[in-house]
Every structure is written in C-alpha cells, then in structure tokens.
Amino acid sequence: MEHYGWLSLLPPVLTVVLALLTKEVIFSLFSGVFIGYLIVNNWNPIMALIGATDGIANSLNDGWNIRIILFCALLGAFVGLVQATGAAAAFGKWMASKVKSRRGVQIVTWLFGLFVFIDDYFNSLTIGTVMRPVTDEQKVSRAKLAYILDSTAAPVSVLAPISSWVVTVMSIIGKSDGFEKLSVSEFTFFIFLIPINLYAILAILMVLQSILFGDFGPMKKSEDRAIKDLGLYNPDYGQPAGEIKEGIVVKEKARAIDMVFPILVLVGLAVIFFPVTTYLGSIDGENIKTFSEAVKSMSLKDAFNNTDASKALFYAVLFTLVISSIYFMLRGLLSIQKVGDAIISGIKSMVPALVILTLAWTIGSIIKTSAQEGGLGLSKFLSEVVVAGGFPLWLLPVVVFLISAAISFATGTSWGTFSIMIPITMPIAVALAEKSGVSLLNSALISVGAAVGGAIFGDHCSPISDTTILSSTGAGCPHLEHVATQIPYAVFVMLVSAVGYLVAGVLHNPYVGLIVSLIVFFVAYMFVKSYSDKRAS
Template sequence: MAHFGIWGLIPPVLTITLAFITKDVIVSLFLGIISGALIAAGGNPIVAILNLTDLMADVLSDGWNIRIFLFCALLGGLVGMLSRTGSANAFGLWARKKINSPKTSLLLAWLCGIIIFIDDYFNSLAVGTVMRPIADKNKVSRAKLAWVLDSTAAPVCILVPISSWVITVMSIVKGSEGFESFGMSEFAFFIKAVPYNIYAILTLIMVLTIIFTNRDYGPMKKSQKLAEQGKLFNEAYGDAPGEVEIVTSGRAKNAKMFDMLLPIIVLIISALIMFPFTTYLLTVDGETITSVSQAAASMSLGDAFNNTDASMALWYAVIITVAFTYIYYICRGLFKIKDASEALINGIKSMVPALVILVMAWSIGTIIKSSPADGGLGLASFLSEVVVGGGFPLALVPAIVFILSALIAFATGTSWGTFAIMIPIVMPIAVGLSAGKGLGSAEALNATLICVSAVLGGAVFGDHASPISDTTILSSTGAGCPHLEHVATQLPYALTVAVCAFIGFIVGGFTLSAVAAWITSLICFALAIIFLPKFIKE
C-alpha cells in the first residue's frame, strides 16, 4: 500500500480547522500529529502513542534537525545578551543627536529593522525602544513607527538565510516529498526562492515609498495628521502601552552603539565563512582529497555555497558568535559572568515556544510524507495522484496557496505553524503537477519555487496583518502605540501589498517567470500608490 488515501488528509485538515478555532497552533499541530499516528496504527491508541514517541525521538536524533534546534536556541541566547547590555539604548542616544526630521527618523527605523534581522521579537522591541523618542521628537505618529517596525520584522526575517525563520523553512523544505528530485541543497533552493518572495520584498519597498512620498491613506493619514498637531497617538483607540523597560543603569551605562552592531556583524561574517568552509570539510575524504585547501581548489566558491550543509554552517557560526559576544561583553564590563549566563539562559528560554513548533513541524511532516511501511500516511503520493490525475491547473496553485496560507496565519497569528502545515502539502503537488505536464527540470524548479514562495508570502502577510500575532503586538508595544490603532492603520497597507503580490502570483503561475510576476506586481503597486490616497478616506 502506497498511501492511506483520503484518510491522509485528516491531520492537516484537522490542524488547520483547530488553528482557526483555538488560535493555538501548538495544540492544533499536536492533535494533528496524534490523529495521523492513530490512522497509521490502524486506530490502536497504544501503538499510536509508542510510534509517536519513537517518531519524535527519531526527529531529534537526525543530525540536521538537532543542529537547527540548537541553532535556534543559541540565537535566542544571543538576543538575550544583546537585550541585557543596554547597547540598544546607547544606539538610540547616538541617533537622537543626528536625526532631525520625520523622514530620516523613519528611514533609520527601516534601516535598523533591516540590520537587526536575527529575531523578529528583538527587532520590534529593540528598534521600537531606540526609535520611539527620536520619532516623538520629530512628530512621527506612533502608528507609523509601529507599521515600520512590523514591516521590517517578519518580512526581513524570511529573506535572510541566517535567521531562525529561514533555517526553519529550509528544514521543512528539506523533509518534504519531492525536494530530493532537484538535486540541490536546501540552502541553494532557498536562495533561488528569494526573488519569488514577492510579498516580503514588496513590503520593504512599500515602506520606503511611503516614507519618501508621504502618500499616506486610510486611518494612517489621520494618525499622522494628529502627530503633526502634537498628538502622537489616537486616543479613540485607547491608551498607549507603557514604556518598554530597558537596562540603562549600572554597567549598562558603559554601553556604546557599536556594542549592539558588533555581534550581528560577527554572526554575518562567521556564516559567510562557514557556508563554503563546511562544504570543504565534507569534501575531505582522506583519500583523493586530504586537506581543506585541496578541497577548496577542487571547486568554485559558488559551488561551495550551493552544496553547503546549512545546518552545520549556521551551527558553527552561532557558536562562534555567542562565544565571542559572551567574552566581549564581559571584557567590556557590560555585565558580570553571572549576569551574562542569566541573559544567555533567559534568551534560550524565550525560544521554547518556537522550538516546540519546530519539533512538531518536523513530526507532522514526517507522518504526512512517509509511506505506510515506514509508519506514515503517504499523503504526498495520494495528493500527487489525485491532483495530477485530475488535471488540476498548475498555474493556479501559487495564488490559491497564497490565500490559504494567509488565512491560516491570520487566524493563528503565526507564520511558523503555517509553514509546517502548508509546505509539506504544496511541495509534492508542485513537483507532481510539473512532472505530469512534462516540464523540463528548470521549469519544474521554477514552478516549485513560486509555489513554496507563495506559502511563505501568504504566511508572512497573515502574521503581519493579524491582530493576535506576536510581532504585531510587540510592534505596538515597542512603538508605544495603542494596539488597535496599529492594527487599523497597518491593515490597509498590508492588504495593498498582498493584493499586488496575489496578482503577481497569478501571472507567475501562468508564466513560471519571476520577472513577469514582478513586473505585474510593481505595475499594480504603482497604480495603488497613485490612486489609493485619492479614494480611501481617513
């Protein structure tokens, strides 16, 4: 038996349904996994539980998975140390002396959001804390600052291959049915997918466009007018949250602007070195190639990047960065050894919910894709048979999964859970439809890239726009903006970008061309920026 047929749809459908009802993606994923284990065990609960425990143990015993798990944990620890030192406040004090206009205030907030890509939570709170007094001084509405924070959180994290977001996506893609047919590393697949991630990139373009043109519309226009009159937030939406507590006393008084930037620079440089170096290490076989220098001479730098094991490279990079940052902050006198350890541990603790989702994503993906002989449901095989045999149009898949991913993320407030649910379903469908239509390898890859990117874009949009999203809430908090004002003012802007991306995915689905998709999206975007401020009232 190759699959369980339509029964294999129960885990993802149950997970999606419960996510809408409970708004709790962890519980929804867990119950989805249990339902899959029960079906695979023929309804025997004891066998299902035993198989499930073995499955989770196997998931974490995989070398790739455990390195990704530990990378995410240590990335949280790094953010914990950054938060403890007061370096963000030092950066804010420096910037306050240099920035004297609304436009430059927002541009600096945008730039800081790009630079601080390692964690969306830290982005929203740290940049918000730094930029709020600068924006207030220059009469920028709290709502507009919150929108910039939110627009450079998830949309940036999903584009940079050193973030916990992207490494999670790589791990889910790597374990999805059909990925192995492309004969490339998950890192190379992600890099090729970046140009198709229309929503995330267009969101960053949208922020810059509004900053330079001042073409605000909808509730944001009213909030900005109030700010120019000295009312930084709209009291009709309630009170603004209190000030975010930051460390400014004790040893933190010694913090400098560079203390915040240096660990991020070290992480970037370490990763850039380790991506090719890891490939060289794995090429050394002790026989034909006996040294790293010999391995480096045997391939181009581009091949070394494309064939890298991203889990090893990022794991080495984050270890180097955490060790360097730990020692550097102690030598700088920004905290004692005990404080450094507490900050590291607290940062790791903050990643626990994300780590739980990550393990569950691997688990439900394994149950969905594995054959019945291996304790799974074979859903990928079933979907490929049904979709390909039924003549479903490949051209419509990107637009459909964009909408579905957006709805799931909006209802649950999380992108990660949406990645875990949708990518293992979409990947085999895209690969199967491409094979059924007789597409060449390059066209099949393009079709799969745009389908997976539609999942990423839809999930980021849902997370970006959802009022229950962590990053939406933290952006309100970081900017000191009433939460409902942030949601109301941001939604028209996020919807504008989402509609432009959706139309781009329709065109991209038919043409299998990133260029055609982008031209369409940019034309729609330009028309929206020209006409929406004229027709949408405050």
C-alpha cells in the same frame, strides 16, 4: 499500499481547524501528529500515543534537525546577550543623532529594522523602545511607528539569509516530498526563493513608500492627529499597550559599535563557514586528505551550493556567541555572571518556537512517509489527485498564497502555516511540473514562495500575531489602533502580491512575477493615494 487516500488528509485538516478555533498552534500541531499515528495504528489510542512520542524523538534524532534546534537556541542566546548590554539603545541613539527631520527619523527607524534582522521579537521591542522618544519628538504617530516596527520584523527576518526563520523554512522544505528531485541544496533553494517572496519584499517597500509619498486611510488620520498636536495616539482605541521592561537596557558605557560588531561577526562567520563546511565534509582520508586538497577539489561556487547550512549556521552562531561574550566582558558591559544569565534568558525565549519546529517536523514526517514505511503517504495521494484531476499548474501559486494568507491571519502564526502548507505544496508543484514538462525548480520556487509569502501576511498583520502585539507594545500604541491603521496597507500589499503570483504562475517565471508586482505596486499606490487625497479634500 502507498497512501491512505482521503484519510491521509485528516491530520493537516484537523490541525488547521483546531488552530483556527483554539488559536493554539502547539496544541493543534500535536493533535495532528496524534491523529496521524492513530490512523496508521488502526485507531488504537495507546499505540498512537507511543507512536507520536517516538515520532517526536525521531525528529530530533537527526543531525540536521538537532543542529537547527541548537542554532535557534544559540541565536536566542545571542539576542539575549546583545539585549543585556544596552548596545541597541546606544545604536539607536547614534542613528537618531544624525537626523533631525520627521521623515528622516522614520527612515532611520526603517533602516534600523532592516539591520536588526536576527529576530523579529527583538526587532519590535528593542527598536520601538529605542526610537519612540525620537519619533515622539518629531510628532510621528505611535501607529506609524508600530507599523514600521511590524513591517520590518517578520518580513525582514524571513528574507535574511541568517536568522531562525531561514533555518525553519529550509528545514521544512528539505523534509518535503519532492524536494530531492530539484537537485539543489536547501540553502540554495532558499536564496532562489527570496525574489519570489513577494509579500515580504512589498511589505518592506510599502513602509518606505508611505514615508516618502504620504499615507492614506486610517494611518493618515493618525498621522494628521499627531502633526496637529492632537495626540500621538487615539484614545478612542484604548490605552497604549503596556511596556515590557525587559525590552531594552540602557548603559552609559555602551556604544553603537557594540551593536554593529557582533552582528557583523555573525554574518561574516556564516559566509566563511558555508564553503568551509563543504570543504571539511569532502575530506575522506583517501582521495582528499587535507583542507588544501579539498579547496582545490571544487570551486567556491560549488562549495556554497553543496553546503550543509545547518552545520555552517550552527558553527557561525556558536563562534559568534563566544567572541561576543569575550568582547562584552572586555568592554566592561557584562560580567561573566551576567553573560550566563543573558544566555539562559535568550534560550528560554526560543523554547516555544523550538517546540513548534519539532512538531512541524513530526507531522511532516508522518504525512509524507509512504504507508509501507509507516506513514500516511499524503504527498503521494495529493499528487495523484491533483495531476489526475487536471488542476492547472499556473493557478497553484495564487491559490496556495491565498490559503496560506487565510490560515496565518486566522491563527496569527507563520511558522505553523509553514509547517502545514509547505509539505503539501511542494509535492503538488513538482508533480504538476513533471506532468506539464516545465522546470521543476521554477514550479517549486513559485508555489513554495507563495506559501511562505501568505504565511508572512498573517504574522505581519493578524490581531493575534505575536509580532503585531509586540509592535504595539514597543511603539506604545493602542493595539487596536495599530491593527486598524496597518490592515489597509497589509491588504493592499497582499492583493498586489496575488497579482504577482498569478503572473509568475502563468508565465512560469518567478522574476517576471517580481517585476510585474513591483510595477503594479508603485502604480496602484499612487492611484490609491491620489484617490484618498481627493476624498479627504
């Protein structure tokens, strides 16, 4: 027996239902894990609990997984370190000093959001607190500031090749059934995935479009109110979200370079370690004995493609943490005690994400492993059902996108949606591509890209999403005003993205899907903006 049939659907379905009802992702994921082990242990609850415990432990008993956990923890430490120095405030002050116009300040805030790609929470709180006095002075509504913060949080983090989001997506993709047939590394797949992450790309462009060409809908009302000196926020939506005091630190000694330097070090070291890790791994002591021999044995391109991203990123963040700590102490921004406190604080902030990631690996393992090996064989079962049922491959991306968008909006989490949708989507996309005789890689890229894009939609605009709440807080905007003004923009981007995924699925080409979605985006925006202006007049 390769699978448990329809029973193998129970864990992911239960996870989704519980997440929708309870809004508690960790509880929902663990329940899914437990049910999975309950099925394979003949409904014995004691053995199921033991199995679930062992499954979680086994998820961490893996070189790749533990390095991803360590990378995320150390990235949190790095964010805590930068946050404690006051460097972000200095960087924001420097950027703001270069512009004096209302539009310019919004563009600076947007660019700041693109630059601070390492963590979405850090982005929302820090940039909001730094830029709020500047945007207030230029009469930019708090709702618009919150929107800029939110749209450069998760959408930017999931596109940047170096962030906790990237390693999360890579780790779930790499563990998904069918991935091994694509003949690419997890990191290479992620790089190829960027152009078809339509929602994230368009959400970022939507901010710039609204800044340059004007707003529509509820956002326009909030902006008009601010421009006319009627208030930076609308009290009808309630009072602004409470400030988080730890969100920003101001120090006189801090300079803009103190923000730029550690991030450049992190990016630079990651770029270096991607090929270096491959070269080091190829030294076997027999055919290749030295690093120089390893370099000569393969091209730089092959070294990048065959890299172990978990090692490269772990090395990069570890070295960056050491270099940054020494740099900040030499600059007199932190004492050795403060460095330790900042690192511990940063790691603590990552704990919930690490728990979600571990449970995601565990449920992914139990549902994809075949029945002979102690799992449910869900991916094999779904592949058989979908292929035998004649489900069209061209329709898969848009269906996956809409389902992922619905789950993420209802639960407010993208990571939970990643863990549910990617392991289900990958084997179906690969199986349908094999049946249709088309490119397996293109099929997987478009469909998985749709799952990731849909997951970002909910994280971006759901009222219960962490980043939505933190963006309201960082901007000092009433939470309901932020949600009400942002949702029309988010839904607009979602609909345009759906068109792009539909075209990409029909033509089986991710790049055509991107081009079409960009054309539709710009044309549709000008149409909606023109229609909105006519109604307003």
